[in-house]
Amino acid sequence: MFTELHSRVLYKQSAPSLLRLAHFSSRGKSTPSTFNRKGGSKNSKPPISDNYPPYKFGSYSPLNLPDERSREGIKKLVDKITDFNELKIYPEIRSALIDEIKAHTVLRSQNYVSSTKKVKTEGELNGLIIRPTPIQTAAIKIINDKRQSHEFLKIFTLAAETGSGKTWAYMAPLLQQLLEGHKEHQQTMTTDVEIKNDGTNDPRVIEATSPYIKHRAGIKAVILVPTHELVDQVYETVEYTGEKLNLNVLKWDTESNFKVFIENFKKGIDIMVTTPGKLNSLSRYPSVHNPKMIFGSVSFCVADEADTLMDPSFVDETNNIIKHMTNLSSLVFASATIPSRFNKTIAHLFPDVINISTPSLHKLPKSIEFRMINASVSPYKGSKIKALAQALYAIHCDGTEQGYEKRVIVFVNKKEDCSKVAEKLAKSYGHDVTYITSEDTAEERKRKVATFVVPAQKLEDPAKPVLKVLVCTDLLSRGLNFQGIRNVILLDVPKNSADLVHRAGRTGRMNQSGRVFMIINDSDKGHIKGLPKVLRNNRRLG
Known part of the structure; x- marks a missing residue:
């Protein structure tokens, strides 16, 4: 980190507005024209985005969509349901779900881009009405659907835009099936009218009687994620919920030891959060003679960020775990993008998969303002670093996020560029940077990431704005919830549509405002030809 350079003067020519910074021309000649995805150009008309085919760019595996009939069916389903009370889950799960969302809602990050946005009080935050997102509605409804006697194992893919609540989309069905598995007595599910506490009938409410909890040795559910940062993030949700539902949950990561695992295994692990590599390491201990001894009791498995876990670098480790789960009844692959390669892998390994996706899949959230900065024009003269430094200075001085420290994520394509960019920004321009x-x-x-995954801190002196910068690659673009990050800068053009979706998705989460700036030069224009119009039209990426 380069905090010793705080006293240096930040790079500036003048205090430019972000509108002035954003230059793009789709013609050969560069002109200082502004592209603002949220508002469009002055002469643009709001288009119907779904009239266009998905827009593809890059040389890597393109994005796929489920068939139109499937998406239309799910759209009709989610349009009918607007309340968690209309979904068949145990009341304890519903209560824990709503409490956890309120406790960790992105609305607690009150560093708004707009200076006119009203800051919410604690009472207002606790009084929020929590409604299911489309992917939560569809997943809970479809995964929890009653099974036929011959349907022992069912496999699902969950695909929804970034920041749409996918964790609870698979957590609610997981908990429902977990608690059903704990039954000591036959429980009945009431599918008609439930009497409310005030004695009135509400035909929307669908309740389920919760069973007693009984712990048995073994592991009942596993959540796999590709990085240790995601282990921490998902475990925070699982741990909060586990305390409310009397569940034994375990985080198995780099800081864990085998003795702790065995102690928990004997008591019975209800939910385990880990990476494929760390979970496979269990079979290397001498006391574990057969992997089925560890995995044989697992009935529910989730592969979160599944497009990563099923790509060539992870698929062997992931599949090795799944094939030893001999009593598996539910297998869920969750992702914000569905690349063609992922579809082919899943279809080959699990031909009976059920696809669940939202209507907005592969679109950038409407809450994101997307702008381009052309580094080929004056005053940058081809220097992307100068354009980046000027953009950071403009964000630093633009009057947004009043009273809070500002944080910016900068994405590059190559890991060796992380240190170079960070050092240049710190030494030449005086920015507070880590990589x-x-x-x-x-x-x-x-x-290093700790500052960026918690809500923005209040400033001791609001008159002295603070800007912190994190430079990284796609290592941190998958699933990580950067809380209250309002600005993302793409110093390098993403290699493909999937990378663009994931990088941009670090802001604008759960319909909160955010801005994405892509810095380009003349050599990039062919690679992104047509992208401004695509995003202005809210067209799907392919």
Whole structure:
């Protein structure tokens, strides 16, 4: 980190507005024209985005969509349901779900881009009405659907835009099936009218009688994620919920030891959160003679960020775990993008998969303002670093996020560029910068990212704005919830549509405002030809 350079004067020519910074021309000649995805150009008309085919760019595996009939069916389903009370889950699960969302809602990050946005009080935050997102409605409804006697194992893919609540989309069905498995007596599900506490009938409310909890040795559910940062993030949700539902949950990561695992295994682990590599390491201990001894009791498995866990670098480890789960009844693959390669892998390994996706899949959230900065024009003269430094200075001085420290994520394509960009920004322009690469240990990454995954801190002196910058690669673009991050800068053009979706998705989460700036030069224009119009039209990426 480069905090010793705080006293240096930040790079500036003048205090430019962000509108002035954003230059793009789709013609050969560069002109200072502004592209603002949220508002469009002055002469643009709001288009119907779904009339266009998905827009593809890059040389890597393109994005796929489920068939139109499937998406239309799910759209009709989610349009009918607007309340968690209309979904068949145990009341304890519903209560824990709503409490956890309120406790960790992105609305607690009140560093708004708009200076006119009203700051919410604690009472207002606790009084929020929590409604299911489309992916939560569809997943809970479909995964919890009653099974036929011959349907022992069912496999699902969950696909929804970034920041749409996918964790609870698979957590609610997981908990429902987990608690059903704990039954000591036959329980009945009431599918008609439930009497409310005030004695009135509400035909929307669908309740379920919760069973008693009984712990048995073994592991009942596993959540797999690709990085240790995501282990921490998902475990926070699982742990909060587990305390309310009297569940034994375990985080198995770099800081865990085998003795603790065995102690928990004997008591019975209800939910375990880990990475494929760390979970496979259990079979290397001498006392574990057969992997089925560890995995044989698992009935529910989730592969979160599944497009990563099923790509060539992870698929063997992931599949090795799944094939030893001989009593598996539910297998869920969750992701914000569905690349063609992922579809082919899943279809080959699990041909009977059920696809669940939202109507907005592969679109950038409407809450994001997307702008381009052309570094080929004056005053940058081809220097992307100068354009980046000027953009950071403009964000620093633009009057947004009043009273809170500002944080910006900068994405580059190559890990060796992380240190170069960070050092240049710190030494030449005086920015407070840190960088993360795959060469950092899990502990180092956790320490460096800590400032960016919590709500923005209030400033002691609001008259002195603070800006912190994190430079990273796609290592941190998958699933990580950067709380209250309002600005993301793409110093390098993403290699494909999937990378663009994930990088941009670090802001604008759960319909909260955010801005994404892509810095380009003349050599990039062919690669992104047509992208401004695509995003202005809210067209799907392919």
